Amino acid sequence: GQQVxxxxxxxxxxxxxDFTTYCNSSTTLSNIQWYKQRPGGHPVFLIQLVKSGEVKKxxxxxxxxxxxxxxxxxxxxxxxxxxxxxxxxxxxxxxGGADGLTFGKGTHLIIQP
Amino acid sequence: xxGVIQSPRHLIKEKRETATLKCYPIPxxxxxxxxxxxxxxxxxxxxxxxxxxxxxxxxIPDRFSAQxxxxxxxxxxxxxxxxxxxxxxxxxSSLIAGTSAHIYxxxxxxxxxxxxxx
Numbered sequence: 001g002q003q004v005x006x007x008x009x010x011x012x013x014x015x016x017x018d019f020t021t022y023c024n025s026s027t028t029l030s031n032i033q034w035y036k037q038r039p040g041g042h043p044v045f046l047i048q049l050v051k052s053g054e055v056k057k058x059x060x061x062x063x064x065x066x067x068x069x070x071x072x073x074x075x076x077x078x079x080x081x082x083x084x085x086x087x088x089x090x091x092x093x094x095x096g097g098a099d100g101l102t103f104g105k106g107t108h109l110i111i112q113p
Numbered sequence: 114x115x116g117v118i119q120s121p122r123h124l125i126k127e128k129r130e131t132a133t134l135k136c137y138p139i140p141x142x143x144x145x146x147x148x149x150x151x152x153x154x155x156x157x158x159x160x161x162x163x164x165x166x167x168x169x170x171x172x173i174p175d176r177f178s179a180q181x182x183x184x185x186x187x188x189x190x191x192x193x194x195x196x197x198x199x200x201x202x203x204x205x206s207s208l209i210a211g212t213s214a215h216i217y218x219x220x221x222x223x224x225x226x227x228x229x230x231x
Contacts, residue, residue: 033219042203042222043156050215088155092218098144098168098209100158101220 002027004091006104014112019076021107023089030092032065032072033101038085046074046087076109084111115139117223119204125229126194134189134226138206144168145187146220147179148203156203162187163209194230201225 003026013019023032031050035043047056049065049072056063062075072089086108090101118137126132138145144163148156149172158171162181173179176194181187191198205220 030216035222042225043205043220045219045221048217048219050211050217093158093169093171098146098161098163098218100146100148100161100169100171101156102158103155105155 002091002093002102004089004102004104006089006107008107009105010108010110012110012112013079015081016078019079019083019109021074021087021089021109023072023074023104025070025091028069030069032069033090034063034072034074035088035090035103036085037088037106041085043088079109079111081111081113084109117204117206117221119202119223119226121226122224123227123229125231127231128194128196130194130230132191132194132228134191134202134204134228136187136189136204136206136223138185138187138204139208139221142185142206142208142221144207144209144218145181145185146205146207147173147187147189148205148222150201150203150225152200159189191228196230199228199230201227 005024033048034046037043053067054065060077086106088106090103092099146161147159150156159173161169165181179189203225205222207218207220209218211217
C-alpha cells in the first residue's frame with residue numbers, strides 16, 4: 001500500500017533558526033496536505049498543494065510539491081516558540097475527494113529559546 | 114466559526130465492552146472522516162462518508178462500524194473493545210471542491226475523543 005515517509009523524526013533548533021521537514025511518497029500523489037499538531041491538540045490544516053512543482057508561502061512558511069508529485073517539503077524561516085509542534089504531511093489514499101489521508105510519521109519540532 | 118464537535122471528549126471502558134463515539138461536522142460540509150491516533154503515532158485513517166454514503170475504508174477493524182445520519186452527524190461504533198483500542202479518535206470534515214483535475218478537500222479535525230480501555 002501507499003507509504004508516506006517523513007524526515008527527520010525530531011528536530012531541535014534554537015529560536016530564530018530555520019527548520020525544514022521532508023516528505024516522500026512511494027506513489028505519485030494527486031495532492032499533498034500539511035498539518036500541524038500541538039501537544040495535546042488536534043491536527044490543524046496548513047496547506048494543500050495540487051500541482052507539480054507548486055510552491056506556496058504563508059508568512060514564514062514555504063511549502064513545495066515536487067515535479068514528480070512524490071515529494072514535498074515545509075520550510076520555516078526564523079522559528080518562533082509558537083512554531084512548536086508536530087508537522088505532518090499527508091496524501092490521499094487513492095485520489096478521490098473523499099479519500100482518507102495517509103500521514104507521514106511527522107516531524108517533532110522542539111525550539112530552545 | 115463553527116468547528117467539528119466530538120462527544121464524548123473522554124471515555125473509559127472495560128475490555129469486551131462497546132463504545133459509541135459521535136461527530137458533528139462543520140455545517141454544509143459533505144464529507145466526514147474518522148482517524149485513530151495512538152500515543153506518539155500519526156493518525157490512521159479508518160473510514161469516510163460522502164453525502165451519507167460510505168466512501169473509503171482504511172484500517173478499520175471488523176469490530177468497528179460507522180454510519181452517517183440524515184443530519185450529517187456520524188457515529189463510530191466499537192464492540193468487543195481491546196486494550197489496544199486505547200487511543201485518540203478524531204473526526205474530521207471537509208467540503209470537497211475543485212475539478213476532476215485538482216480536488217481541494219482540506220480536512221478540519223475535531224478535538225478528538227480519548228478512549229481508554231482497561
